[in-house]
Amino acid sequence: MTTDAPRLRTEGLRFLNRRRPVLARLAGWSLLEAAQTFLFGYAVARALDHGFLAGRTAGGLGWLAAAAVAVAAGAYGTGRVFRAVSELVEPLRDGLVRRVVGRALADADHAAVSRLTHQVEIARDTFAGLVMVSRSFVFTAAGALAGLASLAPVLLLVVVPPLVLGLGLFLVTLRPMACRQETFLAADEAVAEALDATAAGLRDITAAGAETRTATEAETRFAAEFRAARTLARWGVVRVLAVAVGGRLPVILLLVTAPWLLSRGATPGDLVGALTYLMYALLPALQSLMQTLGTAGSRLTVVLRRLTERGRGPTGPEHTAPEGGPLDGVAGAPSGPGADPAHGAGNVMPPATTPQPVRRLRTGVRGGAPVREGAGWGKKPFRPAGPVQPAVELRGVTFAYGPHAEPVFQGLDLVVPAGGHLTVVGPSGIGKSTLAALVAGLLEPAGGEVRLCGEPVRGAVHRRALVPQEAYVFSGALRDNLTYLCPDPPPDPAVLASARAVGAYELLLRLGGLDAAVAPGELSAGERQLIALARAHLAPVPVVLLDEATCHLDPAAEARAERAFAERPDTTLIVVAHRISSARRADRVLVMDGTHAVCGSHDELIRCSALYRDLAGGWSQPAGALGDANGVHAVAGPGLPGDRGHVVAHRPVGQVQAVGDLGDVRPLGGE
Template sequence: MNGPGVGRTTWRALRARRRDVGRLAAWSAVESLPALLAGLLVARAVDQGFLAGRFTTGLAWLGGLAVAVLLGAAATGRVYRSLGDVVEPFRDELARLVVHGALHDATRAGAHPDSAPVARLTHHVEIVRDTFGGLVMVVRGFLFTAGAALLGLLALDPTVAALVAAPLLVGLVVFAAALPSMLAHQRTQVRAGEALGRSAATALTGHRDVLACGAEERTVAEVDRRVGDHAAAERTLARMSALRSLSLGLGGWLPVVVLLLAAPWLVRRGMSTGAVLGALVYVTTSLQPALHALVQGLGGGGLRYAVTLERILRTCRPPSRDRSATPGPDPAGGTPAVRLSDVTFRYGPGARPILAGFSMALPEGEHLAVVGPSGTGKSTLAGLVAGLIEPERGTVHLAGRPVATLGRTELAALRVLVPQEAYVFTGSLADNLRYLSPDADDTAVETALARLGADALARRLGGLAATVDPTTLSAGERQLVAAVRAYLAPAPLVILDEATCHLDPTLEATVESAFARRPGTLVVIAHRISSAVRARRVLVFDEDGPLDGSHQELLARSPGYRDLVGHWDGVAAAAGGADRVAAPRG
């Protein structure tokens, strides 16, 4: 089984429990006693008992086989107990990996955990646990059962053992050669299923955007294409079962045909009738079932094990791994608008770092979008830059000045942060808009309203002198008011922390474009990938840590960014062409 670390992880899990594996092997040897003795005892029962007219002797030999079967059955119970000692600790290790890699967001302060990824990974752990146990059982069963049967055949007649081993080996070689292709098709089927799930989820969760943008046909076509891809992958995987059948035919049934055809020649060489029958017993009761279990187990559960464990290892990282990165070099010349140097931050002394050894420099006038899954540190970064929270280690500078040394008034003059939940107070619209810039005249205010697409809202409310009741405004309207207020502020740095999430895509694009043309530096904590497409520079928090670059650069470098783009592809593309959407109410 290939894949990133799958083989190494499996081997490490087995080596870590060498004693338990050795116990499993010992009981497996006892369990394989019937496979070792069946043919020999049947041959003795026929040749020395029934064909010689000694019925009691024949029954005695068969009674010995019954004893071997009972011993094997008793050992089977011990085999499963030993299997649990091997499998369960491995399952616990994977569960701990998932807990450290995916559940830490659910325990940190202020987090809004999403249980779906956690449930999905937990389900993957259970799949790995079950398929790992099945994989150990079928491989162990084949090695001991087939090995015992071949030893029994050697004891009967080395020539017979060679006649049986040759087609068995051919069948195994054919199956081993087909395994990489089977694994690739299994991986394609899993990815197609995940892509279908993402596409359907996007269509459902973004149905308002889809309807508003008139993208129904495009969205249906996208989901239909994903359904077709998944169906094609399923059909291809089903066709691969023909290779399993070929392997079983060559390795399991061809030895029977060879023995039957060679029986007259073997008898002429002096082989007894009982020995020929015993050889057939070895093939039909031991080798065939063992090969069938191996091929079906590896071709089914084994492939699921490799693909699922691969997904877990790619999604989660060991708990000792820090989220450290240096997303970009210092700008050449001049004082950066924002500089973070070796910043580490965690919510509580025992919590896992949200940022670890993180460094970043933004030149004056930069337009940065920060994207990534929920809980990866985007809002934490916004809070650090805005001076609302202090790093555990490292420094944050705004315009060359350390944030830790700035007073409230000095900090307000350097940056303005617009959070997701916009604050609007009871009073005139003009007072709300001039809250951070009391000297702005009506012309400046009206220009800002027009540039951000909020002039229609101002007219509906009754103009700048109208009294605003926050309870009568929708979430999107409150965000528009807060956005215009920040636009008028004199601070050179604006941080939009999902500050447009309640706006439709077109109005969001209008607001972000206005801020991008505004003198100063813009940082957008994005909830739609279209915000990243509009930015000159993108910082993505993914499974490999923070990475930065342009939209096209990250498409090539970051699997996590490609997943985000794929998730929003249909909605973002449709939203790019819409021009008739107003701020939603409620």
């Protein structure tokens, strides 16, 4: 069928050649089944001619007893056949599983779930069915045709031509069916990959208002799979015709030509025996062969080719620095003669085939201002001893979720200065939350070191506060929920000030004040996040990590909370963002793409990073948010600078339409 067919055929022959003893046992037990087919029809014919029609009832019963013995012997052989087939099927399945898992670990194959849970099982079941059915048809047909020849050779003239015609019609459909089957499996893989990407990016989809677009794309994949299934079903109709010609037409011809056959020496017993061969041996075997080989056989060919095809290495976009040198404010990036401008100033998961040098990644220092007093509410604010040290530092950090997993980070260097504000962006699943967990000390790197305020992170966890996406609130007093990160009980004015700063004050009043009892199950996800944000703002720590901690808040509430932390004295803020407005508020933005890390300001990254431009376009606020405090205008619309009423907003996804006839394509007033 394809250029992979010779390779697949060679591997299949090699697989079978290593199991010749199993094939020999399979053939031996199948001969016992063939003997049963031969004896059953022959015994029925002789019981009629030489027994009951001749007036010898005992002789007829004897022939029928011989047929019963043949059936019992055949059943015993069939049981042994199943055992031999299992010795072929299970090694095939184990080998395919090893290939799929190895390929998934090496190439990050997003279709691995479909391959393991669906395609490998298809290969296992259809291979077993093919072996059973093909073997059964070959030996059953041999036994039946031998029986017809032994009864009356003239019977072959009636049975063999339509049988050959039906088999020929069946063989003609094999190639088209295989092509349609491959189309169906490709559509099934596309559906699995789309659902995997959608499930991983639900937060981004919701934040960008892209629910309709995502649903439309998924519906397109489902529709393609449905069309492929319908086309496959139409070819199944041709298979039904082939069964009718090869299996049922001989029965009709045998009845129509009965007088002619009797005149050529056939006996009534021969006709009954021939009908027995056709109805109870050839027809069932032919139906099973065409159904299994036609549908499952072509499916097996396609599945095996897809499961054993050589995987391609992962590829991904490279984000380049602007012409003329590295980004301003990114220390350690290559510059000067021989520098490679095609790589950013970070090293996250470099391709295995191209070793990359480890480069230092720094965010900008907020004007180099000295650390101020007043971190949190406590009486002992954090003061670094001696020169100002970085608040967060990663040195050659390598991390993977398991010894055989692809590294999430490899040789990553990152420096965030005290008082800095860094936002981390990138596609879902790229490692943003993993980075936050490493900085927080929740995960331990396989190599390298993570330091917090000049100390190893394991000994400095009291210097940071982490607010995850799913905020934790326990049953008890609201005061306890807000203050349990504080080593000493804070005064109520400090608690209320933190609640006001992050936007939780109205919630505090609605719940009944600081002494009100909190039931976590009665709070919404956004309310739980507000409580967690107020708790982190109150904590006397110099480093705050917000890991999508505002994803359940609206953009205005998110902006207020982030500004509260950014304006808090002596605070280093790291935000894992799900909206582009968070990146615009930060001093520096770290863009992660799974291959390189690029750091710079919003304007710098818009110029130099294709991925960041794509994220910025996809994460902009939906139309209608014209009062955005950060000046983010996703689309043209009424009320924007330069608008004189010639465009209006259309639909919430931000499409625009002209008012009146534009007439030509010249600029409207130069805009």
